[in-house]
Amino acid sequence: MNESTVIRPYGDTRNDGKVQLSFTLPVEWSEAADEAARQLVAKMGFTEVQVVDGRPIAAGFSLFVVYAATTQSIDMAGVKAPSAKIHAMSMEEIDAFVRERLGRKVRVAGACIGTDAHTVGIDAILNMKGYKGDYGLERYQMFEVHNLGSQVAVDEFVRFAKEREIDALLASQVVTQKGSDITNFTALAELLEAEGIRDRVVLCCGGPRVTNLLAGELGYDAGFGRGTLPSEVAAFIATRLAERAVVARGGV
Numbered sequence: 001m002n003e004s005t006v007i008r009p010y011g012d013t014r015n016d017g018k019v020q021l022s023f024t025l026p027v028e029w030s031e032a033a034d035e036a037a038r039q040l041v042a043k044m045g046f047t048e049v050q051v052v053d054g055r056p057i058a059a060g061f062s063l064f065v066v067y068a069a070t071t072q073s074i075d076m077a078g079v080k081a082p083s084a085k086i087h088a089m090s091m092e093e094i095d096a097f098v099r100e101r102l103g104r105k106v107r108v109a110g111a112c113i114g115t116d117a118h119t120v121g122i123d124a125i126l127n128m129k130g131y132k133g134d135y136g137l138e139r140y141q142m143f144e145v146h147n148l149g150s151q152v153a154v155d156e157f158v159r160f161a162k163e164r165e166i167d168a169l170l171a172s173q174v175v176t177q178k179g180s181d182i183t184n185f186t187a188l189a190e191l192l193e194a195e196g197i198r199d200r201v202v203l204c205c206g207g208p209r210v211t212n213l214l215a216g217e218l219g220y221d222a223g224f225g226r227g228t229l230p231s232e233v234a235a236f237i238a239t240r241l242a243e244r245a246v247v248a249r250g251g252v
Helices: 031-043 091-101 120-126 154-164 177-194 212-217 230-248
Strands: 018-025 047-058 061-069 106-112 143-147 168-172 202-206 222-224
Touching: 018 031, 031 047, 031 061, 091 230, 106 120, 106 154, 106 230, 120 143, 120 168, 120 202, 120 230, 154 168, 154 177, 168 177, 168 230, 177 202, 202 230, 212 222, 222 230
Parallel strands: 106 143, 106 168, 168 202, 202 222
Antiparallel strands: 018 061, 047 061
């Protein structure tokens, strides 16, 4: 282990191991509830446990914020999590790349799948206005964009992809209660496989808890989480399609 790459949580001073936790307990708030929260965190292996906030949030439920310390550390040298945001290009560069390498518009469809009604993320990527001054894919000359909105059933999404010969599918999930996001993402990947078109599309997922590592485990080409810019998604789609085109032509 290389000590120079070993890190610990930072609170007041470097490597002091201080962390902040928040959680709910199914009890009415009281001083006894505060003490229960403190003892619970101590049982997790933390030391210097302090309950800095405890309050009722509903009948029979209380929220707690706890400060504590841990002796655990992590060696960053052993942490591997490749990013899909590796191709930095502007909108103009991406359009030129697609025009030169593919010679046609890229057909993209995006939606919040399942019962998820939160479209802020998918709209930030697809809508012309974009996000943080980075234009959305609708503004690109070489992208044909279909924003299907929210609460789109997985089978409907796949049917649309088949009928329109979509090149890239962007599935968004904000709601993660009881793993609903994983369930929906998995169902989409499996149905694409069953319909025989998984290899034909660049499959991407996104959401506040999505990572590229998770996406790979679910069988996706890429995953995009918090703070993703439209150009990062567009660049990935363009380069992945270009790579597939080379393989299809028998290139290296």
